[in-house]
Amino acid sequence: MSDEHSPEYYKNKFIPLIYLVGAILIVGTIITFAADKMGVFTSFTNAIIFAMAVAVVKASAVIYIFMHLKWDIKLKTISLTLGCTVIFFIGMMWLTVGSEIDSNKPGHSDNTWNHVTEPEPETAPETK
Amino acid sequence: MEIPYNSKPRPDTGLYNGKAGIWIFLASEIMLFGGVFSAYVLLRVGAEPGTWSMGLMNKWVGAFNTLILIASSATVVLAWVSLKLKDWASFRKWKWATVIFAFTFLVVKWSYEWPAKFTHYDVTFVTEESASKVYTDVLGPEFSETQSKIWQERFDPLKKDQEKSPLAQVKLKDKPLDGHIVGYIDSDGVEHEVGAAWGIPFWSHAFAWRHDRKNIEKEKDKSIRYGEDGRPVYKEGHFRDTFRDKDIKAIIFVPAHGTWDREEKHASSGTVNYAEAKHDAGHAHSEGHGHTITIAREDISRLSSYEPAHSTFFATYYTLTGLHALHVLGGILVMLYHLLPVSRRVYEKNPVQFTNRIEITGLFWHFVDLVWIFLFPILYLL
Numbered sequence: 001m002s003d004e005h006s007p008e009y010y011k012n013k014f015i016p017l018i019y020l021v022g023a024i025l026i027v028g029t030i031i032t033f034a035a036d037k038m039g040v041f042t043s044f045t046n047a048i049i050f051a052m053a054v055a056v057v058k059a060s061a062v063i064y065i066f067m068h069l070k071w072d073i074k075l076k077t078i079s080l081t082l083g084c085t086v087i088f089f090i091g092m093m094w095l096t097v098g099s100e101i102d103s104n105k106p107g108h109s110d111n112t113w114n115h116v117t118e119p120e121p122e123t124a125p126e127t128k
Numbered sequence: 129m130e131i132p133y134n135s136k137p138r139p140d141t142g143l144y145n146g147k148a149g150i151w152i153f154l155a156s157e158i159m160l161f162g163g164v165f166s167a168y169v170l171l172r173v174g175a176e177p178g179t180w181s182m183g184l185m186n187k188w189v190g191a192f193n194t195l196i197l198i199a200s201s202a203t204v205v206l207a208w209v210s211l212k213l214k215d216w217a218s219f220r221k222w223k224w225a226t227v228i229f230a231f232t233f234l235v236v237k238w239s240y241e242w243p244a245k246f247t248h249y250d251v252t253f254v255t256e257e258s259a260s261k262v263y264t265d266v267l268g269p270e271f272s273e274t275q276s277k278i279w280q281e282r283f284d285p286l287k288k289d290q291e292k293s294p295l296a297q298v299k300l301k302d303k304p305l306d307g308h309i310v311g312y313i314d315s316d317g318v319e320h321e322v323g324a325a326w327g328i329p330f331w332s333h334a335f336a337w338r339h340d341r342k343n344i345e346k347e348k349d350k351s352i353r354y355g356e357d358g359r360p361v362y363k364e365g366h367f368r369d370t371f372r373d374k375d376i377k378a379i380i381f382v383p384a385h386g387t388w389d390r391e392e393k394h395a396s397s398g399t400v401n402y403a404e405a406k407h408d409a410g411h412a413h414s415e416g417h418g419h420t421i422t423i424a425r426e427d428i429s430r431l432s433s434y435e436p437a438h439s440t441f442f443a444t445y446y447t448l449t450g451l452h453a454l455h456v457l458g459g460i461l462v463m464l465y466h467l468l469p470v471s472r473r474v475y476e477k478n479p480v481q482f483t484n485r486i487e488i489t490g491l492f493w494h495f496v497d498l499v500w501i502f503l504f505p506i507l508y509l510l
Contacts, residue, residue: 005212007213010209010212010213018202018205018206018209019202021202022198022199022201022202025198025202026195026198029194029195029198029504030191032504032505033187033191033509036187036509041286043286043287044287044510047286047509051505051506051509051510052505055502055504055505058501062201062494062497062498063498066201066490066494067490067494072143074142075141075143076141076142077141077142077143077151078143081152081155084155085159088159089158092159092163093162093166096166096170
């Protein structure tokens with residue numbers, strides 16, 4: 001966080017914000033746990049969407065307030081670093097997940113890892 | 129020679145150097161954990177029905193550790209704010225709280241959660257007949273329905289694989305019976321108890337079965353070579369602490385996880401302290417069950433504790449939680465350093481430098497918390 005804040009800001013604004021984020025994290029955890037224990041998820045897909053949505057909210061609160069990105073996001077170094085990380089990571093995952101998805105399409109026979117040697121094409125007998 | 133410290137933000141980055149450095153480091157950490165997460169998700173999605181034992185996770189322990197880590201994330205930022213307010217005593221208070229929370233997390237993980245898994249064993253069987261015999265002993269002659277429920281809860285609690293009908297695909301002999309090994313019977317028919325760790329029966333020869341199988345001499349056609357005494361021949365120097373060395377004829381086994389109700393398990397087993405038996409409620413069982421059973425050595429096709437070699441699920445589980453726990457340990461060491469007298473001297477000499485150090489440590493610690501925020505639902509709930 002930038003240093004322009006006064007001690008009063010930390011006391012009156014920032015510390016209550018810390019407790020607020022702490023409460024969000026605790027409530028998020030309890031909601032996810034309780035939903036699972038009570039068996040409210042009707043399908044695997046619903047469970048993923050719900051649990052990941054809550055996790056993203058919790059993670060955003062941590063990054064935004066605890067890691068000071070609310071105040072630091074304007075700084076180009078952090079923005080560039082995070083931006084490059086996200087782009088690189090998505091690219092890297094696309095290479096693996098994308099290829100997996102393609103190979104699992106119905107009717108597609110994947111022989112990537114079979115290491116089957118292709119038979120030598122028959123060549124016509126040499127003529128003198 | 130002293131390394132000069134510059135606490136002023138550089139005009140090109142807008143950050144002091146330490147902070148720019150930690151963000152670049154955290155970016156690399158995102159790559160590391162992102163890769164492992166992706167591996168887990170891919171393996172999970174592509175897993176064959178009946179191979180992903182996620183139903184065995186102790187969700188209460190996972191939720192407790194999540195709350196512990198959340199609390200530590202709040203206290204570490206409170207420690208930093210205390211320094212901003214020039215309150216050293218308050219800083220130490222919040223820093224110690226963070227260390228205690230972090231230490232609690234590791235204690236739960238490394239002294240309870242992991243050891244509880246190392247003391248659970250899966251047994252699969254050589255033939256359908258031997259499996260049927262054991263399951264009848266455990267659950268009664270009408271074991272099929274109860275066994276199916278346990279199977280469903282263990283491998284597919286969210287019914288992800290239901291359409292693939294895993295029960296129809298997997299043979300009974302390959303469906304693992306899980307529980308604790310409380311003793312063994314030697315060739316003279318004498319029963320021996322095994323030791324206990326953390327109140328749970330723990331067989332010190334946890335890896336014996338695997339060694340036993342691996343080190344058997346093979347014929348040229350890959351079949352087992354038998355000696356004149358009719359027993360398998362072992363490679364030289366590879367028989368110590370194995371089934372053969374102890375001449376084990378059978379294991380004495382206490383099935384767990386839903387095979388009978390909790391009260392009866394405790395009543396029948398005395399000192400056995402079971403891990404969560406989440407599937408217990410509503411599972412009727414007939415008279416005479418809840419006792420220990422004996423499984424002959426020749427009926428066992430595989431015996432494995434919930435160690436990393438058990439399955440892809442446990443391999444990825446230990447990789448993810450182990451890597452995360454090492455980060456927690458690293459954070460604890462750095463935070464303890466900040467509580468040493470030498471840190472007080474750094475603070476008195478250059479308060480801005482020390483405050484920035486605490487901020488950087490805090491950024492790392494929040495990242496550790498972030499990883500767990502995603503690990504908890506992925507590993508324990510989904």
